[in-house]
Amino acid sequence: MRQGSSCRVLSRVLPALTCVALAFPAFAQEPLDQNLGKWRLQDGIYAEPGKNFRSSCNDENNLRIDLSEKSVVGYEWSCDIRSTTTSGPGSLRLEMTCNDYNLAQNVYPRDPNWENRRFKEIMLIKRLNAGTVSVQKTLNGKFEGSAWRETYCPKETQRAYAEAKLEAKEKAKEKAKQKAEQERTLKSAHPRDGVYATAGADFEGRCAKFNDTIVSFSGKSITTASNICKIDNTRVQLPDTVRIGATCAPQATSGPDAVSVQDTASTPDSENLMFKKIDHKTVILWIIKDGHFTGDGRRLSYCSDPVQRAYAGQRRTGKQTTN
Secondary structure (H helix, E strand, C coil), X not given: CEECCCCHHHHHHCCCCCCCCEECCCCCCCCCCCCCCCCCCCCEEEECCCCCHHHHHCCXXXXXXXXXXXXXXXXXXXXXXXXXXXXXXXXXXXXXXXXEHHHHHHHCCCCCCHHHCEEEXXXXXXXXXXXXXXXXXXXXXXXXXXXXXXXXXXXXXXXXHHHHHHHHHHHHHHHHHHHHHHHHHHHHHCCCCEEEEECCCCHHHHHHCCCCEEEEXXXXXXXXXXXXXXXXEEEEEECCEEEEEEEEEECCCCCCCCCCCCCHHHCHHHCCEEEEEEECCEEXXXXXXXXXXXXXXXEEEECCHHHHHHHHHHHHHHHHHHC
């Protein structure tokens, strides 16, 4: 009996090996090997025994069982093992959650997101002899066909599989490392959250009023004397420059000299604010006007620690009052 459906998950993880299938005819009930002893199902690649056994081990007609990593993969389907139980001597029952390309397309033809559908399935595995097992799997939760046989593939196939898995893990680690480095770069480009004001006479006094510029990347907001902006997206253009797309509204207390922020719908790249980080205490803020960042921008300095603590305390008090 052929069991078809989603190899695509593993094909992305193990490109060195093609996705492979449960695709074998039903067979008559066979007696179990009586020498079950301390039998443990081997992780690795299995294929249908017979004259095409070796070629099936290395092409799409194989089955990958990996109990240690809780996965089973066939042709155009892949499953995460939720639980493994012993159902008798030399017998395993696998409770699985599966991606099944063909099944999803057939069961949910009108669902635009059918590829994301997952199915709860059961797989029964019984030992027949030293290298061969019988396998039976549900389709959409139902056993609709007989079991079929799978034999553990030769050492060279298992070695290639193990090497491909190791290579995939190393690539995943490298990708995670690169992502972490990228996130550190992005974070270092962002101005520090807190209270800012323009440098000059009475700098501390203006800082203490909290009415110049408040930066909160963690809270996705930028507040200026003229505008309150909700950050929709950010983009690091250079290691020290962050471009921002934000939804802004004028401050209720804005005076006649207030500067409005152009809507992102009418700006290039849907960005209307930009910070350039000069050092850990100094930034330049631009607000887009007529579709372009023009002029020298506003040079802002990070206010003193007492001011930052006072502002944080005020925010906490405000939240408690609101609650």
